[in-house]
Amino acid sequence: MTHLRRLAAALLAAGLTACQTLPSPVPDEAPASRQLDVPFYAQEKYQCGPAALAMALGAAGHEVAPATLIDEVWLPERKGSLAIELRAAARARERLVYPVDTPNQLFAQLDAGQPVLVMQNLAFSFWPQWHFAVVIGYAENGERVILHTGTDRGDGTHWNRFVRTWARADYQGMVVLPPGELPAKAEPQKLVRALNDLEQSPSPEAALPYWQATVERWPDKYLVQFGWGNLQWNRGEKEDAIRAFQKAVEIRPEAASAWNNLAEAWRQMDCAERAHKAIEQALQVEPTRQAIQDTRDQIKAMPEHQCPITGSGQ
């Protein structure tokens, strides 16, 4: 009896929340409807993960059949896939993956022409039924969203209904981007996180076109210049790296890590005097940090060399 009553209460609660109207945040200047051209793969059995990923990758210019992805993202015992593995599989195909975790973000991506892979809980929080789908557009000023989901191509769903299933999956979502394209309304720090994740994938060079676009878009963000400097250094582009580290310390003169990297770069270029000056700046900010002390010790031990770079510089 108590079980039944509890179930009834839960259903009532679910019904009540269903009555709430949540306006969809389609920007005023956006068109009333929009549907992106995204390749469709119907899922087989429970395999919505591989199907949704194949569609997102297809939209990002990498055609792959869901069957190919099964071995990478399918967990037979769980009869499902994990969002983190979907992200990793996209990175392994040299694509940048950026989180989309608010309704505003969702519509921003759609307006920029990027479909969004979303996780949904189609049932209840106490009895979840997880699902992956791809939002490919919207209609009626956002009153309806259009999804490639399960075996349905371009299925229209009420925004209210959709957003509740998305909210029950903590608004987990992602956009998989074509090479060199950035997500709409990106935050620089989150973007550098996504870029760095891609750099750590088996093909770090894949991050380069995305990085170039990021540096062009946010040249005055500290983390952007710092990360760009590291990428260039790792690629052997030493002078570009030094320029980036110099910009980083210009933007944030109290950034000990950037001063350290600038000092280390000068050291490896045999420029003792510049290395000294830079590491002194780092030591002023964080005198007890081990990495900085190590760099200083190395610079102290430098033999006199002729610095190959002339002209002004720190």
Added chain:
Amino acid sequence: MHARSIIATLASVFLLASQCLLVPTVHAKMVGTETELARAERAQKEEQIVAALSREKARETLANYGVKPEQIEQRLSRLTDAEIQRLARKTENLPAGQDVIGFTLGVILILVLLDLLGATDVFPAIEPAN
């Protein structure tokens, strides 16, 4: 003699070789993007936690000042982050009820003792012991 010199040579080669292995050169390193990102993300999280805690404390302060519960959120939402933190700090300045009572009881007890000893006459009902 010959064998001894061979052994000596072998030993010195071995020692030199092992020294190379034992004394690794200290490598100064670039600070990785991952490290710097982790620091930035941590700082951001700390800020969020401080903001959340401040809000909780500010809520308490307003409640202590007699603001009706249904009005608290609305009044908080008008404040800036800095103002919320200032309001949160106010709670620490307020003496806790327990302390005030303890302090008052202590003072009364001392006065009673002093009256009993005949040093003071705060409470007319208390006659000195002798």
